Amino acid sequence: MSLDDYDRLYEEARDEPAFSNGDEGYSWIDANCSTCIHDKEQRDSMSGGCPLILISLMGRTPIQWLDQKQEGRLYSRQGQYQCIEYRHEDDGPVEPQPIPDPPGQLTLAPRDDFEGVRMLTPLPEPEAVSR
Numbered sequence: 001m002s003l004d005d006y007d008r009l010y011e012e013a014r015d016e017p018a019f020s021n022g023d024e025g026y027s028w029i030d031a032n033c034s035t036c037i038h039d040k041e042q043r044d045s046m047s048g049g050c051p052l053i054l055i056s057l058m059g060r061t062p063i064q065w066l067d068q069k070q071e072g073r074l075y076s077r078q079g080q081y082q083c084i085e086y087r088h089e090d091d092g093p094v095e096p097q098p099i100p101d102p103p104g105q106l107t108l109a110p111r112d113d114f115e116g117v118r119m120l121t122p123l124p125e126p127e128a129v130s131r
């Protein structure tokens with residue numbers, strides 16, 4: 001993910017502000033993006049930066065930010081979204097490194113269709129489960 005992906009990420013973002021004010025937004029960004037590899041260039045050299053932050057500053061909510069706000073539950077400013085693109089800056093390469101197929105072995109099933117971004121979805125509330 002880089003600034004080159006900005007247009008695509010902007011188009012798929014939800015057309016609603018992520019935060020109700022700047023204080024709330026910078027509180028979340030400081031807590032979640034200050035150690036992320038995707039914003040490291042911005043921190044180090046004041047160039048580039050994470051396109052998701054830029055999208056949120058343009059009044060949209062990236063779909064990569066899973067909303068943790070639920071009716072009747074407490075949440076903190078820092079925990080109101082979970083970014084699925086977060087990678088700690090000391091975490092290794094940015095691109096996923098799949099475990100290579102063992103040398104000299106046939107592959108039983110191609111893995112291409114099953115690799116990609118992992119989407120986490122919240123579990124349903126116990127009352128919502130039909131019996």
Ligand code: SF4
Pocket residue numbers: 032033036037038039050051052053083084085086087
């Ligand atoms: S990928 Fe997510 S956590 Fe990382 S800098 Fe961008 S918005 Fe912040």
